Amino acid sequence: xxxxxxxxxxxxxxxIRRSQYGEVAEAIFLTQGFVYxxxxxxxxxxxxxxxxxxxxxxxGNPTVRMFEDRIATLEGAEDAFATAxxxxxxxxxxxxxxxxxxxVVSSRALFGSCLYILEEVLTRFGVEVTFVDGTDxxxxxxxxxxxxxxxxxxxxxxxxxxxIDIKAVSDLAHAxxxxxxxxxxxxxxxxxxxxxxxxxxxxxxxxxxxxGQGRCLGGVVLGTREFIRKTLEPYLKxxxxxMSPFNAWVMLKGLETxxxxxxxxxxxxxxxxxxxxxxxxxxxxxxxxxxxxxxxALATTQMAEGGTMLAIxxxxxxxxxxxxxxxxxxxxxxxxxxxxxxxxxxxATTTHQRLNDxxxxxxxxxxxxxxxxxxxxxxADLLADLRQALDHA
Ligand SMILES: *Cc1c(COP(=O)(O)O)cnc(C)c1O
Numbered sequence: 001x002x003x004x005x006x007x008x009x010x011x012x013x014x015x016i017r018r019s020q021y022g023e024v025a026e027a028i029f030l031t032q033g034f035v036y037x038x039x040x041x042x043x044x045x046x047x048x049x050x051x052x053x054x055x056x057x058x059x060g061n062p063t064v065r066m067f068e069d070r071i072a073t074l075e076g077a078e079d080a081f082a083t084a085x086x087x088x089x090x091x092x093x094x095x096x097x098x099x100x101x102x103x104v105v106s107s108r109a110l111f112g113s114c115l116y117i118l119e120e121v122l123t124r125f126g127v128e129v130t131f132v133d134g135t136d137x138x139x140x141x142x143x144x145x146x147x148x149x150x151x152x153x154x155x156x157x158x159x160x161x162x163x164i165d166i167k168a169v170s171d172l173a174h175a176x177x178x179x180x181x182x183x184x185x186x187x188x189x190x191x192x193x194x195x196x197x198x199x200x201x202x203x204x205x206x207x208x209x210x211x212g213q214g215r216c217l218g219g220v221v222l223g224t225r226e227f228i229r230k231t232l233e234p235y236l237k238x239x240x241x242x243m244s245p246f247n248a249w250v251m252l253k254g255l256e257t258x259x260x261x262x263x264x265x266x267x268x269x270x271x272x273x274x275x276x277x278x279x280x281x282x283x284x285x286x287x288x289x290x291x292x293x294x295x296x297a298l299a300t301t302q303m304a305e306g307g308t309m310l311a312i313x314x315x316x317x318x319x320x321x322x323x324x325x326x327x328x329x330x331x332x333x334x335x336x337x338x339x340x341x342x343x344x345x346x347x348a349t350t351t352h353q354r355l356n357d358x359x360x361x362x363x364x365x366x367x368x369x370x371x372x373x374x375x376x377x378x379x380a381d382l383l384a385d386l387r388q389a390l391d392h393a
Pocket of ligand 1: 154205217
């Protein structure tokens with residue numbers, strides 16, 4: 001496909017593999033296997049598989065391949081491997097390359113399941129993991145050692161929207177030959193160019209903005225052809241984390257509208273954050289492109305726009321936050337994000353319930369904090385809904 005196409009064009013046309021019927025919409029190849037013309041052809045395919053040749057859906061499938069090609073061009077990566085969920089992607093990206101005795105440095109502010117993989121799973125197999133405050137470059141400098149094999153972080157953290165300086169941390173990691181793995185879910189591929197800034201491997205939960213309409217679980221790992229085909233594929237194809245062809249088709253169609261949706265959601269998120277900043281019932285409003293964000297300078301250089309997420313901290317703690325949540329009419333209480341529907345989450349009692357009070361406090365997860373994922377509804381309706389709910393705080 002044409003290299004000079006802009007994002008929206010690529011998101012509609014990139015990666016299409018038409019069958020002999022010349023269908024307009026991408027076909028769903030809902031098949032686990034593929035037939036060979038002869039015994040010799042089967043043998044040849046097992047020795048070396050061509051671009052348009054498939055063996056078994058756990059290894060790859062035409063619909064899944066269309067999705068992988070399309071998202072790889074969006075991210076500016078050489079190759080991609082789609083997975084059953086975002087967690088399958090995070091787990092495979094790390095486990096495929098690490099072995100007992102390796103050292104990993106990770107930011108501490110992580111999605112709960114990412115923390116589980118680093119803290120509980122990898123360490124059980126003899127990988128040493130050092131956690132740092134991801135916003136503190138001195139902490140990264142002190143933690144990264146000559147034997148550090150990988151560095152892991154979420155480019156924009158959940159739920160307090162702290163940024164990692166991707167370029168600076170990647171430079172530190174590369175100085176010792178470590179591989180940088182970045183979870184770019186919150187920042188989205190539209191606004192955060194993690195590979196351009198130095199990340200070697202980027203992972204997404206496609207469950208979030210890429211589906212964007214709350215239907216399917218999915219994930220993807222992006223990186224160099226060498227990493228994806230030599231390190232990741234052997235691990236994934238034998239351990240079974242493949243994306244289903246039907247889910248790949250949903251994600252492929254999700255990519256077509258990703259740029260339109262994320263831009264609309266981001267414009268609303270910015271309008272809501274700006275309008276609510278300084279509201280009498282709120283202790284703080286967190287949004288990367290608000291000048292009051294502690295990393296505003298980095299946020300405006302690293303992210304073209306502030307993204308689809310914000311967080312509000314209601315005066316009066318959990319009881320006040322619950323009153324606000326229960327008074328909302330358009331925003332639904334759920335724990336997904338990046339969806340067409342606006343969603344609110346109370347991290348302290350749901351996604352981060354497993355942590356103790358001190359751990360939550362260290363991450364800035366106060367009892368009054370509400371995470372807001374802004375959808376594609378009308379901005380004025382969303383603002384009116386938040387305002388009337390805050391009156392109940
Ligand atoms: C949701 C999420 C994941 C996990 O993705 P699933 O598709 O739910 O497995 C990983 N990282 C981040 C930052 C997420 O928000």
